[in-house]
Amino acid sequence: MKIPRRETQVADDSHNAVSNAVQPDDIMERLLKYRRSQGMSKEEYASTVTAFYNLITDFCERGWGRSIHFALMDPGVSFEESIANHEYFLGEAIGLRPGMKVLDVGCGVGGPQRSLAGKFGASIVGLNINEYQLGKCSVYNSEAGLDHLCSVLHGDFLNIPAEDGSFDAAYHIEALCHAPDKTAAFAEIFRVLRPGAIFVGYDVCMTPLYDGGNPKHRELKEINEYVSALPEIASFTEVDDSLRAVGFELVEARDRALDANPKTPWYQPLEGGNLDLRSLSRTALGRKIASAVLPVLEGVRAVPKGSSEARKIINVVADSLLAAGRLGIVTPMYYHKARKPG
Numbered sequence: 001m002k003i004p005r006r007e008t009q010v011a012d013d014s015h016n017a018v019s020n021a022v023q024p025d026d027i028m029e030r031l032l033k034y035r036r037s038q039g040m041s042k043e044e045y046a047s048t049v050t051a052f053y054n055l056i057t058d059f060c061e062r063g064w065g066r067s068i069h070f071a072l073m074d075p076g077v078s079f080e081e082s083i084a085n086h087e088y089f090l091g092e093a094i095g096l097r098p099g100m101k102v103l104d105v106g107c108g109v110g111g112p113q114r115s116l117a118g119k120f121g122a123s124i125v126g127l128n129i130n131e132y133q134l135g136k137c138s139v140y141n142s143e144a145g146l147d148h149l150c151s152v153l154h155g156d157f158l159n160i161p162a163e164d165g166s167f168d169a170a171y172h173i174e175a176l177c178h179a180p181d182k183t184a185a186f187a188e189i190f191r192v193l194r195p196g197a198i199f200v201g202y203d204v205c206m207t208p209l210y211d212g213g214n215p216k217h218r219e220l221k222e223i224n225e226y227v228s229a230l231p232e233i234a235s236f237t238e239v240d241d242s243l244r245a246v247g248f249e250l251v252e253a254r255d256r257a258l259d260a261n262p263k264t265p266w267y268q269p270l271e272g273g274n275l276d277l278r279s280l281s282r283t284a285l286g287r288k289i290a291s292a293v294l295p296v297l298e299g300v301r302a303v304p305k306g307s308s309e310a311r312k313i314i315n316v317v318a319d320s321l322l323a324a325g326r327l328g329i330v331t332p333m334y335y336h337k338a339r340k341p342g
Contacts, residue, residue, distance in 0.1 A: 048229045057132065059314050067084075067115065069108075070333060071085070072085070072086055073260060074264060088115070088119060090173070090202075093337050095169075098122065104171060105157050106128060106174075107126030108133055108137070109136045109140060110137035112171075112173055114146050117149040123151075157179060158179065158184050160191070165193065166194075168194060170192070170199045173201065174203070174204050175201075176203055198251075198337065199340070202256070202333040203334045204233060205238075206329060207328060207330065209327070217327070221324070224330065227317050236255070243338045250337075251339055253335065254334075256335045257333050
C-alpha cells in the first residue's frame with residue numbers, strides 16, 4: 001500500500017514569530033465569547049471548550065502545527081518527527097491496520113488522524129464538538145488525499161452520535177482532560193466500541209508529585225484549569241478508576257513523560273533550546289517578542305484588534321504549563337491502554 005506523504009506540520013507562514021501570533025479574522029469577537037464562557041458552570045462546559053478552541057486554534061496551528069499536542073522528545077530528533085512518533089506509538093498499541101474503523105476522540109484539526117491513517121491504512125473518524133476545527137479538518141483531509149480514510153463527526157464525547165459497537169478501536173490525545181465527568185466520557189467510548197476493542201490515549205493529569213497543600217502547586221493547577229477551559233485536572237488514580245468503573249480492562253497505564261531523556265523533557269518546546277526561526281514562536285522568547293510587538297501593530301491597524309489580548313491568553317497557558325512541567329506536577333501524556341471485554 002502506498003503511504004501518502006505526511007503533511008507539513010508547520011504552515012508556510014510559521015517562520016515569522018509575529019505572523020504566528022495573528023489570526024486574520026474576528027479575533028475580538030472570539031475573545032469576548034471566550035471571556036464570557038469562563039463564568040459558565042461545568043454543566044455548560046461545551047460552550048467554554050468551543051469558545052476556547054475558536055480563539056486559540058489558529059494561533060496554535062501556526063506556531064505548533066496541525067497536531068496540537070505535546071510529545072516524548074528524543075535528542076537529535078526533530079520536533080515534527082517527535083510529534084509523529086508520539087502518535088505512531090498509539091497506533092502500534094492498538095494494532096491499527098487496513099479495514100479497521102477507529103474513533104479519534106477530540107480530533108482537533110486532524111493532524112493525528114491523518115498521520116495514523118496514512119501510516120497504518122485504517123479508516124479514522126474524527127469526533128469533535130468544535131465545528132470550526134472540524135471544517136478545517138475536512139479541508140486538510142482532502143488536501144492530503146486521505147478523505148477516503150479520514151472523516152469527521154460533529155458531537156460531544158459525553159453523547160457520541162454513533163451506534164453501539166460501531167468502532168474497532170478508539171484513541172484520544174490530550175482531549176478527555178476537557179471532560180467534566182471522565183467516567184461518563186469513558187462510558188460513551190465503551191458503548192461505541194465492539195467487544196474486544198482497544199482504547200488508548202494520552203491524558204493530561206496531575207502527577208503524584210502534586211501537593212494540594214503547596215500554594216504554588218495549587219496556584220499553577222488552578223491557572224491551568226481556568227485559562228485552558230479545563231475542569232479539575234485528574235490524577236492517575238482517577239483515570240484508572242474511571243476506566244475500570246465503566247467496564248474496561250486496564251491493560252497498561254503509565255506516565256510516558258518519565259521515559260524522556262532528562263535533556264529533552266516534554267515541555268522543552270515551550271522553553272527553547274536549539275532555536276531556529278521555525279521553533280522561535282513556541283518558546284518563551286518568541287512569546288515575549290509577540291507580546292511586545294502586537295500592541296504596536298494593533299495601534300497602526302496592521303493586525304486585528306484583540307490580537308495582543310488573545311496572545312496573552314496563549315502565553316499564560318504556555319507559561320503555566322512550563323512552570324508546572326518543570327516542577328514535575330503535571331504531565332500531558334499519562335498513557336492508558338484499556339480493552340473492552342468480549
